Amino acid sequence: MQVHADYALDQRSTLALRARAAAFISATRTEDLLRAVLWSQDSGMPLLPLGEGSNIVFAGDVDAALLQVDIRGRKLLRKREGCAELRIGAGENWHQLVAWTLEQGYYGLENLALIPGTVGAAPIQNIGAYGVELSRFLRRVHAVDLESGAPMVLDAAQCQLGYRDSVFKHRLRDKVAIHAVELALPLSPDPQLRYPALGQYLEQQGIGTPTPVEVFEAVVAIRSARLPDPAREPNAGSFFKNPVVSRAHAEALRADHPELPVFPAAGDSCKLAAAWLIERCGWKGHREHGVGVHPGHALVLVNYGGNDGAVLLALAEAIRESVAERFGVDLEIEPRIYGGDR
Ligand SMILES: Cc1cc2nc3c(=O)[nH]c(=O)nc-3n(C[C@H](O)[C@H](O)[C@H](O)COP(=O)(O)OP(=O)(O)OC[C@H]3O[C@@H](n4cnc5c(N)ncnc54)[C@H](O)[C@@H]3O)c2cc1C
Structure with a gap:
């Protein structure tokens, strides 16, 4: 070391x-x-x-x-109750894992194709895309306490996974290093096609009953077309979470803005499309001091060469303020912020 x-x-x-x-x-x-x-x-x-x-x-x-x-390794622990139980090293690349599981005939992760990052980071914000979240498959997390060095094993319930959320953003924030993750993946396909963009894409391709590999390929194609590649336009994906508000608040907003996308969420709450709110405040394509809002995707903030995190966060704050002022909705920043005085 x-x-x-x-x-x-x-x-x-x-x-x-x-x-x-x-x-x-x-x-x-x-x-x-x-x-x-x-x-x-x-x-x-x-x-x-x-x-x-x-x-x-x-x-x-x-x-x-x-x-x-950067700890690697992919291991089949056992097949049980129609699932393959796997133990994966935290340093494995997530997308490569998804591709490998499909090759093995282990299903479920296809909607999560092309999400950047490592397996070890996946539980931190319970990664999700195209109607599926990691929480559906996570069994256990193996970690080390960063103060004492003590080994820890957390089962799925202890990880407290929620929408882009987990215990690792609260009680265990910055307190543990995850070195392996256990997943249980179904051995029979069960394609999840509820997400409108995914269903529409497959329909356009004339694929009525897709295989998991076809879903994987569709997700890769949609994401490649829609999301800016960080290698060319440095970004961190969605910069803000989709805000969750009370149903009453969502209905009041809908009355004034009938085109506002609203999705049902847990309990008596609704999820709003943060991208729509930001675009309506006029930020899409905006640039200042070498940073900006992507012209094709209002949720994505880009470092256009300004290279200064404080400047990027000042832009994020200005966006938050304008959305709060116009719609009375608080946007929460999704990525973790380190350095400066944080
Ligand atoms: C273009 C783009 C698209 C994206 N699309 C999505 C998407 O569709 N859905 C989604 O959910 N996310 C998405 N993201 C966000 C990102 O891919 C995920 O959050 C991913 O899990 C981060 O992995 P990472 O290895 O890069 O983590 P890092 O960015 O390195 O770290 C993120 C957090 O996890 C902690 N962490 C990392 N590894 C460990 C570990 N081994 N043990 C303990 N803590 C750890 C870090 O301390 C930090 O707090 C996107 C990002 C980009 C750039």
């Missing part, structure tokens, strides 16, 4: 923001995590776990050691 001091982070997040970390450690084995904890105890420098940096904003220099979890 090597500790790199004063480490440039420009290449460590898909937003490619300029910042430095006090230290950087890459862990390729579980033992490395324990060594990193001992080093942290000795040096007094806190550890912050990192995957592929696709859901992170570096708002400035980070006064901590970034601990990149």
Whole structure:
């Protein structure tokens, strides 16, 4: 295990923001995590776990050691009750895992194709897309406590997965490094086609009863056409969560704006399309100081070369304020923010 001091982070997040970390450690084995904890105890420098940096904003220099979890491995534990139970190393790339599971005849992850990042980060915000969330398949998370080095195993209920949410954003925020994830994937296909864009795309292709591989290919095609590639236009995907409001609030907004997309959510609440609210406030395509809102996707903020996380966050704040003022809705930033004074 090597500790790199004063480490440039420009290449460590898909937003490619300029910042430095006090230290950087890459862990390729579980033992490395324990060594990193001992080093942290000795040096007094806190550890912050990192995957592929696709859901992170570096708002400035980070006064901590970034601990990149690069532990690999894919293992079939058993087949039971119609499911393949797998244990996957946290450093595995998520999309490559999805493709591999389909090759093995393990189904369910096809709607989650092409989501950037690692397997270990997937439970942090309960990744979701095209009507499916990780929570449907997660069995267990294996982690190490970053203060004591103690091993931890959390079952799905203990992970408290919600919409882009989990215990790792609350009680266990920045407190554990996940080194493996267990999934249970059905051995029989059960395509989930409720998401309108997906159903419409398959219909246009003349595919009535798609196989999981056809769903995977459809998701890849839709995402490739719609979402800006971070390699060319550095971004962190959706910058804001879709806000959840009371049904009464949603109905009041709908009365004034009949075209506002509203989706049913848990209990007596509704989810609104954040992209629509942002676009209506005139932000789509807006640019300032080398950052901006993507012209094709109002939820995506792009680093056009400004490279300054604080400037990007100032733009995000201006967007939040205008949406709050016009619609009375609070937008919540989705990516995790590190550095600066955060
Ligand atoms: C173009 C684009 C499209 C996207 N589309 C989607 C989408 O459709 N749905 C969706 O849900 N997300 C989406 N995202 C967000 C992102 O892909 C996910 O949040 C992903 O899980 C982040 O993985 P990562 O390895 O890059 O994590 P990072 O960005 O490196 O880290 C994210 C958070 O997880 C923590 N973390 C990372 N690894 C570990 C670990 N091993 N143990 C403990 N904590 C850890 C970090 O400390 C940080 O708080 C998109 C992002 C981009 C850039």
